[in-house]
Amino acid sequence: RNMPDQLTNLISLLQNNLILYIPSIFLLKMLGLLIPIIPGGLFTLTAVPVIGWLPAYLVDLWGSIVASYIAYGISNRYGVAVIRRLFGQKILDKLAQVTVKPNRAIETACMLRLASVGMLSDALIWGAPLLKLPRWKFLVGYHLAHLLTTAPLFFLTERAVSVNQAGYLLPIALASLLLLFVLKGRYFE
Numbered sequence: 001r002n003m004p005d006q007l008t009n010l011i012s013l014l015q016n017n018l019i020l021y022i023p024s025i026f027l028l029k030m031l032g033l034l035i036p037i038i039p040g041g042l043f044t045l046t047a048v049p050v051i052g053w054l055p056a057y058l059v060d061l062w063g064s065i066v067a068s069y070i071a072y073g074i075s076n077r078y079g080v081a082v083i084r085r086l087f088g089q090k091i092l093d094k095l096a097q098v099t100v101k102p103n104r105a106i107e108t109a110c111m112l113r114l115a116s117v118g119m120l121s122d123a124l125i126w127g128a129p130l131l132k133l134p135r136w137k138f139l140v141g142y143h144l145a146h147l148l149t150t151a152p153l154f155f156l157t158e159r160a161v162s163v164n165q166a167g168y169l170l171p172i173a174l175a176s177l178l179l180l181f182v183l184k185g186r187y188f189e
Contacts, residue, residue, distance in 0.1 A: 012049045029063030033042050045157060053158035057151050064146055068139060069123050076129040095130045105133050109141025
């Protein structure tokens with residue numbers, strides 16, 4: 001399909017200025033995790049026509065790794081206040097009662113990330129310390145799920161699939177929610 005001239009010109013401009021463009025989308029991705037109302041993943045996903053699916057995905061992944069490490073530390077200190085303010089004391093109390101089985105922490109983090117697509121998966125970082133998920137186990141599980149869900153989305157975007165890409169994540173999210181419900185005794189005490 002032919003792209004409008006304005007879009008072609010924009011892509012050319014960005015390709016000629018990669019030294020500025022790539023750090024910019026990296027920072028925007030990080031901001032999207034640190035401030036969940038900013039759609040950081042959207043900036044890296046829209047980079048696919050400019051730099052290709054693999055480089056765009058790698059920027060997304062590295063931005064996610066760095067930002068989630070920082071966000072986990074911040075949420076470990078301020079997460080209770082943030083969750084109380086955004087969701088109320090009742091949700092905070094429910095989260096505080098959940099105990100993740102220590103030998104299933106990586107698997108639990110992966111399943112929670114799979115079950116919470118989009119902005120909810122970014123917000124999951126802010127609740128991880130409340131679930132008593134150790135940082136390194138949470139980050140490994142969280143980013144394993146990132147590989148499973150986000151890499152295919154970037155690949156399919158490059159292939160210019162004409163249907164809504166979120167539709168491909170819906171079966172994964174539903175299957176993960178179902179598995180989480182069925183296997184809840186495996187992950188939570």
